[in-house]
Amino acid sequence: MSITHLPASASADEICAALADDGCVVVDRVVRPEVMDEVAHELRPFAEKTPLGPDDFSGRRTRRTGGLIARSPKSRDLVMHPTVLGAVGNAFGVAQVRLGGGRVHHAMRTLGNAQRCLDMMAERALSRVTKGEKLAEKQAVQNMIADSYIEIAQFRLLVLHTAWQIDSYQDYNRVRKDIAAIKVLTSRVMESVARRAIQIHGALGTTYDLPLTRMLASGLMLALADGPTEVHQTTVAKQVLRGYKPADGLWPSEYIPARRAEAAAELLGEKFKI
Numbered sequence: 001m002s003i004t005h006l007p008a009s010a011s012a013d014e015i016c017a018a019l020a021d022d023g024c025v026v027v028d029r030v031v032r033p034e035v036m037d038e039v040a041h042e043l044r045p046f047a048e049k050t051p052l053g054p055d056d057f058s059g060r061r062t063r064r065t066g067g068l069i070a071r072s073p074k075s076r077d078l079v080m081h082p083t084v085l086g087a088v089g090n091a092f093g094v095a096q097v098r099l100g101g102g103r104v105h106h107a108m109r110t111l112g113n114a115q116r117c118l119d120m121m122a123e124r125a126l127s128r129v130t131k132g133e134k135l136a137e138k139q140a141v142q143n144m145i146a147d148s149y150i151e152i153a154q155f156r157l158l159v160l161h162t163a164w165q166i167d168s169y170q171d172y173n174r175v176r177k178d179i180a181a182i183k184v185l186t187s188r189v190m191e192s193v194a195r196r197a198i199q200i201h202g203a204l205g206t207t208y209d210l211p212l213t214r215m216l217a218s219g220l221m222l223a224l225a226d227g228p229t230e231v232h233q234t235t236v237a238k239q240v241l242r243g244y245k246p247a248d249g250l251w252p253s254e255y256i257p258a259r260r261a262e263a264a265a266e267l268l269g270e271k272f273k274i
């Protein structure tokens with residue numbers, strides 16, 4: 001495979017088209033060669049201590065040293081370059097588009113893990129016999145299996161709906177309410193389903209001989225990674241509130257005495273107006 005090279009004058013659309021076609025693109029000489037030389041010089045001591053990565057991207061082996069900005073002050077010229085950041089003042093928007101896809105990805109992976117927990121729960125409930133009957137015959141265990149199935153099914157449909165909206169609109173910003181909603185659900189569903197799966201597996205469920213405690217921890221972690229749950233709840237609430245306006249008068253618009261009076265006036269005429 002050969003990588004497409006574009007000149008530094010390439011437009012964002014050309015770069016995006018090359019990325020969509022090949023998944024990667026090299027934009028030549030985006031910054032002055034002296035800047036790159038200095039970045040390379042600043043990073044050399046760190047890069048030399050980094051082992052080669054296991055990948056074989058396009059026939060090259062890479063070193064992933066990380067901490068670019070912390071380790072190379074000159075790299076700021078590179079990172080702040082308009083071709084990298086996009087339009088001035090739009091960096092947050094660029095970041096949100098990038099993170100939007102990542103959040104759907106967290107949700108998709110979590111769905112797989114939650115389904116795996118349910119599969120494990122069902123197998124265990126049908127296998128373990130205590131007090132003369134299988135766990136599957138005990139109502140409390142049935143409740144745990146049913147609630148897990150229901151939560152996973154709701155979550156799966158919201159993830160699919162969100163992905164469908166992204167595909168349809170090609171605009172992450174327009175789907176931000178549901179992206180934030182599935183981010184909130186991702187940790188909740190993982191945590192609650194993994195907790196039940198551990199419960200049904202008894203003491204064995206708490207050990208590292210099963211993957212369940214790791215899955216539970218991933219649920220806790222996903223309530224923080226990519227922004228804490230509370231921040232995404234705020235996004236959902238703000239987006240929901242955009243579709244509403246304050247009540248016209250003192251009372252809520254669903255205030256029954258006022259609605260009754262309005263209906264009476266409409267049906268029976270002005271003389272019945274209160």
Ligand SMILES: Cc1cc2nc3c(=O)[nH]c(=O)nc-3n(C[C@H](O)[C@H](O)[C@H](O)COP(=O)(O)OP(=O)(O)OC[C@H]3O[C@@H](n4cnc5c(N)ncnc54)[C@H](O)[C@@H]3O)c2cc1C
Pocket residue numbers: 221224225226227228229230231
């Ligand atoms: C596994 C993992 C991977 C990560 N990867 C990355 C990464 O690749 N890049 C990156 O930049 N960051 C990454 N993070 C950092 C992550 O985004 C932050 O941990 C997260 O945003 C919370 O910030 P904080 O840890 O500073 O906690 P704080 O900001 O101190 O928040 C602590 C708690 O305070 C409350 N809180 C905070 N803000 C609000 C608010 N606005 N409204 C209401 N309550 C609030 C919440 O309960 C929150 O959990 C990662 C974190 C984890 C756990």
